[in-house]
Amino acid sequence: LDARGRHRCRGRGLAFSRSRGVRIHGTKGSGVGHLDELMRLGCPDRRLDRFDAEIDALTGIDGAIAGLRVDELVRLRRAKPQLKRVARDLAGYGLPDTLGHGDLHLGNVAKRDGKYLFFDWGQGCVSHPFIDAWSFVQESDMESMPEEAYLAPWAEYESIERLREALALAEPLCRLPATMDQYNFCRNLRPEPEEFPESLARGLRTILQWADRL
16 A cells, blocks of 8 residues: 555556456456346345435435535435436446446456456445446546446447446446445444544545536
């Protein structure tokens, strides 16, 4: 970690993503067709039709747990209809759910024998394939999304124009699953690790920033 507590390898995110975007999504796409088995084995269901309940929980969060100012809480609660609308709109595209990592950043990627290994699947879930995309971009401090590499494996499901539309819709939603996990940690772990409330507040503020633009 650097002085700001970030992974030192984050600055390499753009080069990594451009060269390995197809491989990342070849891995994620392999979950398509195995969703029932994954969920039978206990993989959490984070499909878009479950987002309503998570949006309700996060926008109704208690201020003492959230670590937000009063004005931020008010804005967050007002954002509920817009966030739900975006989730419904994204679900209208013909993209299959797949296995999502849930915490995808360069600190959870290693290179071994010339191949990339994705590890730490503790927050893995069944989810929309574009949710991890924006999480990876944000967590890796990348300036932009390498759309061509990321969208190519999904071209059999939608036109490139509609894929770009879906990718844009996914951006405001990308922090919801990880932030919901932090919320559950804060509610259920006693004593809670010191970093969890800070991570929860940071996730909520990121959601709020995107909601303000909707």
